[in-house]
Amino acid sequence: MKFNLTLLTAAFAGIFSTSVLAADFNLKIQSSDPSGDKNFQVQQKWAERVETMTDGQIKISLLPAGSVVKNTETLDAIRQGILDGQVTATEYFSGKDPAFGLIGNMVGAWSNTGQLLQYINYGGGYELMTELYKPYGVKFIGGSTTGVESLVSKVPLDGVADLKGLKIRAPEGLVQQVFAAAGATPVNLPGSEVFTGLSKGVIDAADYTVFSTNQKAGMNDIAPHPVQPGFHSLPLIDISISQKKWDKMTPAQQEILTVSVRDFAIDMTTELRIADQAAVAKAEADPKITIHNWNDEERKKFRAIAKTQWKVFAERSPNAQKVYDSVTQYLEANGLL
Template identity: 30%
Template sequence: MKVLKAVSRLISVVVLAGICSLGATTVVAGESVYKWRAQTYAVPGSVGYKALEAALKDLKEATSGRLDITLYGVGSLVGPFEQLDAMGMGIFECGFNAPAYYAGKDPAFAALFSLMNIWESTEDVKIWSYYFGGLELARELYGKYKVHYVGPALVGAEPIMSKVPLKKLSDFNGIKIRTAGGLTSELFQKLGASPVKMGGGELYTGLDTGVVDAAEFVSLAENHDIGLDEVTEYVLYPSFHGNTATCDFTVNQKAWDKLPDDLKATLETWIYDLDARFDHMSTAESIKALKTMTDKGLVHTTLSPADMAQARAYSLEIAKAWKTKSPMSGKIIDSILDYLRLKGSIQ
């Protein structure tokens, strides 16, 4: 897998660099310039925001300025839970968000975001997406809302920041925990916790004021970037609820249709650049963040192997039940489980 990852990243970097080198530094006379707006789930200044910001700069250079996307942080244009509708209506052209925020539209979005402790690595998600039908299913799902799915960008295991110690699964009984919703909410409920849906921009205040006792949110680095260690005392990392977290880059369908074929092809190559930045920057900054936070007194906890195994069993049980929530949920979860059975990860 490490070799595959290295090769795929090298290919995407070489291809993107080649595109950049072929283009002039200014737009050729007569060529259309597409100025778009994008909203992300991330708070400005956080590693998730910086990764997308850097990748969008690459994209502008790769297209010689023909595709110029201005980035807006979470909640700047609309709330994160309203982002799908806003893109579909053309309020802005594109977005980068966790699909779990859209689970109220179709439960299948939650399955696309993460199957909790069932996935083993970000590489598994990418292989399923590009070679086992995941991309086509995601495009079918988003297409119902007049949005084109370009592709995924992932980070690894998420943390849970908390005001109370979480050292075993039974510790979740009775706590209030922030989550984006979907399958993760079901998992926390099974443990006796009360899930609270909340966007990333609300987490600091929610923890500080006691609206929630704990919060799960993307990478450890982003938790540090938005100051959650200032209003918590513990971090469970890696957590049991998400070995991976998938965010999607998506575009209003009409805006996508207006792009010339070469810019569409560039975007479909560029998504690998975004994924690499998002994954690698988040991993690197999370390593630093854990040391910084524990040096300041945050207590780092982990679950026992037995509890992690139990959480995986719960996750599989919940995923199988989730299949019945919508036709697209069934198609996506069946496809994922078929892939994982084929590779021997589950029975």
């Protein structure tokens, strides 16, 4: 029996290259969300879908918040090869460059998820994030968000005047700066301590997350005056991986990942919106909870305060100024400013 050596060699080469490819792309990606949150569950479905779409060539081990490093350290962990990627809120890196705080959560800029996603995908945000992450050896694949976050409060909040003197938990950076400018007293408190801080009176209110997550965690039971829909925070959630890993992928694999993240953004925003609607209905049926919905005039007042702080925050670094110019030009061009 004669063997075609050329064909046999090619067959073995194909098998070998496929096995190497699969081994190369077992990606260890850390999320900024705990495993019990709906956010993490949606992220897990995305990871499973990527494996299916690539026929097992890209496998993602999704790790909950804090599994390997702190949320603020994932960018360095990717550069050092400790992690392969992240699903995180970009604003966590504002300590490295204020630009991340500005593009990660430009307080008061976006009225809904569609506006932010349109900016990221079609308005220059993707290119800007790619530029910002380049020095860290990290490739920005794409962005999502959760939704306009609710505000949990122990006291009634019906407008900007009610923020005066309010002890409110808020993340470091622009969010704290805006609330301070509005007359509140921001408190730097980890997310894990929000419930305890509210119950013990350390804080009066908290900028935490979306309504359904707050409701599930019992926040509205101890702080029965939530503001919904929120008026302040709409964070950018980014999915990024090591640039070295990205460069080793085929164009087809890169395209699959890019499209998968756009699909993930639809899943994340839609599923959380549905969950929020159900949670609001449940809260409205509870006589102990009063939902406060700010009118347009009060929302405009808060946004006017936020806009003054965008400009101040932009002065902190050249990259922050780039973000400010990019976002404000986009908002103005689309009649949103």
